[in-house]
Every structure is written in structure tokens, then in C-alpha cells.
Amino acid sequence: MNKKSVKDIDVKGKRVFCRVDFNVPMKDGQVTDDTRIRAALPTIEYLQNEGAKVILASHLGRPKGQAVDELRLDPVAKRLSEHLGVDVRKTNEAFGPEVEQVIEQMSAGDVLLLENVRFYPGEEKNDAELAKKFAALADVYVNDAFGAAHRAHASTAGIAEHLPAVAGFLMEKEIEVLGKALSNPDRPFTAIIGGAKVKDKIGVIENLLDKVDNLIIGGGLAYTFVKAKGHEVGKSLLEEDKIDLATQFMNKAKEKGVNFYMPVDVIVADDFSNDANTKVVSIEEIPSDWEALDIGPKTAETYRDVILNSKLVIWNGPMGVFELDTFANGTKAVGQALADATDTYSVIGGGDSAAAVEKFGLADKMSHISTGGGASLEFMEGKELPGVVLLNDK
Numbered sequence: 537m538n539k540k541s542v543k544d545i546d547v548k549g550k551r552v553f554c555r556v557d558f559n560v561p562m563k564d565g566q567v568t569d570d571t572r573i574r575a576a577l578p579t580i581e582y583l584q585n586e587g588a589k590v591i592l593a594s595h596l597g598r599p600k601g602q603a604v605d606e607l608r609l610d611p612v613a614k615r616l617s618e619h620l621g622v623d624v625r626k627t628n629e630a631f632g633p634e635v636e637q638v639i640e641q642m643s644a645g646d647v648l649l650l651e652n653v654r655f656y657p658g659e660e661k662n663d664a665e666l667a668k669k670f671a672a673l674a675d676v677y678v679n680d681a682f683g684a685a686h687r688a689h690a691s692t693a694g695i696a697e698h699l700p701a702v703a704g705f706l707m708e709k710e711i712e713v714l715g716k717a718l719s720n721p722d723r724p725f726t727a728i729i730g731g732a733k734v735k736d737k738i739g740v741i742e743n744l745l746d747k748v749d750n751l752i753i754g755g756g757l758a759y760t761f762v763k764a765k766g767h768e769v770g771k772s773l774l775e776e777d778k779i780d781l782a783t784q785f786m787n788k789a790k791e792k793g794v795n796f797y798m799p800v801d802v803i804v805a806d807d808f809s810n811d812a813n814t815k816v817v818s819i820e821e822i823p824s825d826w827e828a829l830d831i832g833p834k835t836a837e838t839y840r841d842v843i844l845n846s847k848l849v850i851w852n853g854p855m856g857v858f859e860l861d862t863f864a865n866g867t868k869a870v871g872q873a874l875a876d877a878t879d880t881y882s883v884i885g886g887g888d889s890a891a892a893v894e895k896f897g898l899a900d901k902m903s904h905i906s907t908g909g910g911a912s913l914e915f916m917e918g919k920e921l922p923g924v925v926l927l928n929d930k
């Protein structure tokens with residue numbers, strides 16, 4: 537990456553405003569998955585060891601510019617304290633006199649977590665005044681919030697205009713891994729695109745078609761392709777207005793010599809539930825009143841072979857409704873193939889695919905699991921990320 541990182545500047549004794557993505561799942565006031573907190577530890581610990589005063593900022597949820605008690609960051613501060621083995625202070629505001637006073641009392645190596653930055657309407661508007669208020673708290677800005685790097689907000693973008701601005705280690709790693717995959721991939725390079733909607737993946741498919749050797753399609757979005765091939769899809773997910781686009785993608789794959797894989801068999805169900813009646817059918821035989829909720833065993837086997845013969849695989853989006861055990865096998869099979877492909881560099885593009893490998897206990901077998909859902913998707917679309925663009929060049 538051609539952006540400066542924390543290693544390129546002196547942070548000793550400095551007040552460092554470090555934007556992290558602590559937008560973690562919570563239930564009953566408890567953090568239920570702390571992956572994103574753990575992923576930020578290397579940067580935080582580095583800053584502590586270098587003698588910086590570490591001022592952390594994050595959003596949590598979508599409070600729409602006002603304080604929402606359930607979205608306060610206190611449980612996150614608690615979990616972070618446990619990981620760091622030190623007491624992380626937490627303020628009830630993200631700027632202002634109370635915060636300034638706390639920062640004044642900080643010693644080198646202390647860690648402070650500000651309140652949810654989305655409690656202020658200016659955050660998501662990238663308001664210049666709010667960005668200045670954040671900047672006034674610190675001497676240096678570090679952005680380690682890859683998961684929020686696709687958002688041009690006051691704490692992810694605007695603030696970088698007012699302070700020396702560098703990337704944290706997580707940001708650097710994410711950009712490096714995903715960037716290398718897109719610019720200089722080991723081959724054969726395979727992309728596996730699943731999830732619910734074609735609409736959400738158009739940009740990714742378009743961009744990847746120029747780069748990959750194999751494109752594998754699964755999940756709910758596959759049925760628009762099945763329909764484009766001229767087959768009936770019953771009650772399966774279908775985006776009528778994207779059928780032509782699906783055809784274009786398949787034609788483009790052919791023109792470019794990209795091997796295009798879509799399901800040949802599927803699991804259909806008479807109900808969207810674990811207790812539904814199910815059967816395996818070929819894609820030519822989806823019954824009109826059933827819906828396809830997972831890829832079938834033949835498809836999973838083919839996908840496995842492609843994965844095992846790839847040097848690099850990027851995976852975004854589940855193959856079926858993996859949240860329901862009855863329809864989890866296809867997603868699990870893809871995860872297992874990636875785990876078994878020890879010569880293959882596997883990149884999981886965040887969001888639901890990351891949740892899936894976690895659920896199946898395969899997470900530690902993946903080469904890289906992105907902490908960004910939307911951010912990794914936009915990166916894979918080839919878009920510039922506002923949270924990265926404004927960081928200082930090397």
C-alpha cells in the first residue's frame with residue numbers, strides 16, 4: 537500500500553485519534569462476537585507500547601445522529617479492557633469539555649474509548665465542524681477501521697484533512713491482501729459469489745470478470761442466472777429485472793475465457809424452515825411451488841474441485857440459507873474445501889461468509905477473513921475507499 541502506516545510516524549507522547557470499527561454484534565448488552573475488537577489489538581498495543589495516548593473512536597449500529605442507550609460503547613470498552621489487560625476508560629461523549637479533560641489526564645500508553653460517533657448528526661454527513669472537533673482532540677489520526685472505510689464520514693474521512701493521517705495495521709493488512717488479489721493474483725484465481733441478491737453484487741461480478749479464471753455463483757442470486765438459462769425457478773429468489781444482466785455476465789465470461797460455474801443441482805424446500813420437506817433436484821426440475829434454498833451435492837462437489845485446483849480464492853456470500861441447518865451443507869462444503877485446500881490462499885470477503893466459516897469452526901483454516909462486509913465488497917468492485925484515500929502517501 538502506498539499510504540503511510542503507524543510505523544512511518546513518531547507517536548511517542550502524542551495524542552492519537554484512532555478510528556476503529558467496533559461495530560460488533562451485541563445481545564442483551566453483551567458483545568456476542570469480538571472478532572473486530574481482537575483484529576484492532578495489534579494497532580492499539582503498538583500505540584500503547586510506543587507511548588502514545590490512545591483515543592479510540594468507533595460507531596456501533598445506526599443510531600441516526602442521536603444518543604441511543606443500547607448503542608453506547610460501554611460493553612465494548614469492557615471487552616477491550618479484558619483483552620488489553622488494562623482499564624480502558626470510556627467517555628459518554630465523543631468530543632467536548634468532558635472528553636478534553638479526560639484526555640488531559642491521560643498518561644503515555646493509556647487507552648480511552650469515546651462514545652459512539654454516530655450519536656452526532658454530523659458524523660455520517662462528514663460535517664467539517666465535527667471533523668475539526670474530533671481533530672482538536674489529537675495530534676495524529678490513525679485509521680484502522682477497514683470495516684467502515686467505504687463510508688465518507690467525519691471520523692473516517694473528514695478528520696484526515698486536519699491531522700497527519702496514517703493507516704493502522706489492520707487497515708494495512710486488509711488493503712494489502714485484497715489489493716494483491718485484485719492486482720497481482722496467483723493463478724488459477726477463483727471468485728465465489730453468493731448471497732441473496734444479484735443487485736448487491738453487480739459491481740463485484742463485473743470487476744472480477746476482468747480478473748478471475750473461474751467464477752462460481754451460488755446462493756439466492758444464482759436463481760436469476762438459472763432463469764436466464766431458460767429454466768423455471770419455482771418460488772426461489774428471482775430478480776426479474778436482472779435476468780438480462782445475468783445473461784450478459786455469462787456471455788462476458790465466455791468472451792473473456794472465464795470458466796463460469798453455476799448450480800447444476802439444488803436443494804428445494806416446500807417451506808422456508810428447518811422442518812420443511814426437501815429434495816435434491818436438477819436445475820431443470822425445480823417444482824413450481826418449491827424454492828431452492830441451497831446448492832445440491834453434485835454442485836458442491838464440482839465447486840470443491842475448482843477450489844482445490846485454485847491458488848487463490850475470494851469468497852463473498854453464502855451458497856444457501858446457511859443460518860438454517862437444513863440448508864447449510866452447500867456453504868459448509870465450500871468452507872470445508874477451502875479449509876482442505878492447503879496450497880490455496882483463501883480470502884473471505886467479510887459479512888455473512890465470515891459468519892459462516894465462524895459458525896462451522898473453519899475460521900482458523902482460512903488465510904484471511906476480512907473484517908469488512910460492505911467495505912470489502914466495494915474494494916472488490918474496484919472502488920476507492922474514502923477512509924483510505926485521504927491518508928498520507930508514503
Ligand SMILES: Nc1ncnc2c1ncn2[C@@H]1O[C@H](COP(=O)(O)OP(=O)(O)OP(=O)(O)O)[C@@H](O)[C@H]1O
Nearest residue numbers: 731732755756828829853856857886887888889909
Ligand atoms: N437460496 C437462497 N434463498 C434465499 N436466501 C438465500 C439463499 N442463499 C443464501 N441466502 C441468504 O442470503 C443471505 C446473505 O446474503 P447477502 O447478500 O447479505 O450476503 P453477503 O454478501 O455475505 O453479506 P454481506 O453484505 O454482509 O457481506 C443469507 O442470510 C442467506 O440466508
Ligand SMILES: O=C(O)[C@H](O)COP(=O)(O)O
Nearest residue numbers: 557559597683684909910
Ligand atoms: O458493519 C459494517 O459493515 C461496518 O461497520 C459499517 O457499518 P454501516 O453499514 O452501518 O456503515
